[in-house]
Amino acid sequence: MSTPAPRPLFSLTHDELAALCVELGGRPFHAKVVRGEVLERGVLDYDAMTGLGKPLRRALAERAPILAGTEVARSTASDGTTKLLVDFGGFGETGGRSGAVETVHIPPRERGTTKGATLCVSSQVGCPVRCPFCASGKLGLARNLASHEIVEQYLRGRALGALSRSVVMGIGEPLLNFQAVSAALDVVHDELGLGARKVTVSTVGFPDRLRAIAPTKPRFQLAISLHTPFDEQRDELVPAMKGVPIDDVLAAADAWFEVTGREVTYEYVLLAGVTDTAEHARRLAERLRRRRCTVNLIPFNPVTDSEYARPSAEAVERMHRTLVERGVVATVRWSRGVESDAACGQLRVRAASASSPRSS
Numbered sequence: 119m120s121t122p123a124p125r126p127l128f129s130l131t132h133d134e135l136a137a138l139c140v141e142l143g144g145r146p147f148h149a150k151v152v153r154g155e156v157l158e159r160g161v162l163d164y165d166a167m168t169g170l171g172k173p174l175r176r177a178l179a180e181r182a183p184i185l186a187g188t189e190v191a192r193s194t195a196s197d198g199t200t201k202l203l204v205d206f207g208g209f210g211e212t213g214g215r216s217g218a219v220e221t222v223h224i225p226p227r228e229r230g231t232t233k234g235a236t237l238c239v240s241s242q243v244g245c246p247v248r249c250p251f252c253a254s255g256k257l258g259l260a261r262n263l264a265s266h267e268i269v270e271q272y273l274r275g276r277a278l279g280a281l282s283r284s285v286v287m288g289i290g291e292p293l294l295n296f297q298a299v300s301a302a303l304d305v306v307h308d309e310l311g312l313g314a315r316k317v318t319v320s321t322v323g324f325p326d327r328l329r330a331i332a333p334t335k336p337r338f339q340l341a342i343s344l345h346t347p348f349d350e351q352r353d354e355l356v357p358a359m360k361g362v363p364i365d366d367v368l369a370a371a372d373a374w375f376e377v378t379g380r381e382v383t384y385e386y387v388l389l390a391g392v393t394d395t396a397e398h399a400r401r402l403a404e405r406l407r408r409r410r411c412t413v414n415l416i417p418f419n420p421v422t423d424s425e426y427a428r429p430s431a432e433a434v435e436r437m438h439r440t441l442v443e444r445g446v447v448a449t450v451r452w453s454r455g456v457e458s459d460a461a462c463g464q465l466r467v468r469a470a471s472a473s474s475p476r477s478s
């Protein structure tokens with residue numbers, strides 16, 4: 119009789135893992151031991167789980183590999199920010215299709231601190247939103263990530279250094295793969311130990327989905343990528359939201375705050391001459407000044423061949439000043455690791471173009 123195909127450890131429910139442990143000669147409680155070793159202690163090799171017998175360790179390594187993906191690229195910037203490109207293709211449930219995503223480990227700015235790093239994880243392979251300034255959007259959506267593939271990004275990230283925070287802000291739109299994201303964050307919260315206030319999910323803000331999710335009291339902070347205060351321009355910059363008025367997005371965010379009691383953060387990418395003008399600053403302040411929220415201003419990080427450019431320091435300062443003077447809490451987030459493919463999705467785009475012939 120042939121051996122069943124391997125299934126990644128975190129694609130198994132607790133009961134399935136317990137049954138597998140028994141089938142392989144162990145006891146049901148070994149399932150809890152295995153999950154504890156991996157999630158609480160960061161052990162990524164069955165051989166290091168000395169609480170299990172050697173035959174069980176060997177059998178589990180064959181039948182339930184801890185890591186399902188393959189690291190296909192890594193780049194580290196001088197500030198220590200490390201980007202991993204992990205390919206999850208090859209397992210049955212994904213149809214064997216290629217599934218490379220980026221995970222970014224960002225150490226704290228202050229040296230000698232006991233604070234851990236921030237981990238930025240992806241939720242989909244590619245992204246259906248297709249923002250024209252984003253490298254990931256250029257490739258469109260390949261597929262959703264399974265929840266175990268999202269959990270695996272945390273395991274790989276933590277292996278680079280302790281984590282204090284996490285943002286689901288890498289490749290993909292989390293609300294369009296919410297079941298898997300939510301299941302993964304439950305594991306991250308309950309077993310990996312990152313609290314709800316330490317995890318932020320960033321979305322373009324589908325109003326209906328936000329209204330449906332809020333009453334479930336999700337265990338994360340919400341960030342909405344607004345990028346412009348003007349409806350027509352948002353239709354262009356965030357194509358998947360075409361026809362959805364910004365007022366509707368803001369109203370859904372207000373409802374989120376009322377239901378969950380948690381303030382919303384607005385992400386705003388500053389594109390030189392496109393979204394960083396004085397008029398943008400004034401209109402954005404008008405829209406947000408009576409709301410309890412924070413605005414994260416993100417100076418654009420240029421992507422190869424992009425038609426967009428990084429804003430000047432003066433434009434960034436003007437936008438920040440205008441918001442603050444009008445009573446809006448705002449911060450500027452210069453992206454880290456600029457010299458090492460730090461723009462969203464850039465590592466994946468580079469790997470894809472290196473492995474496929476040019477079409478023109």
Ligand code: SF4
Pocket residue numbers: 245246247248249252253254255256288289290291322462
């Ligand atoms: S910026 Fe975010 S939402 Fe837009 S295409 Fe890129 S990954 Fe998707």
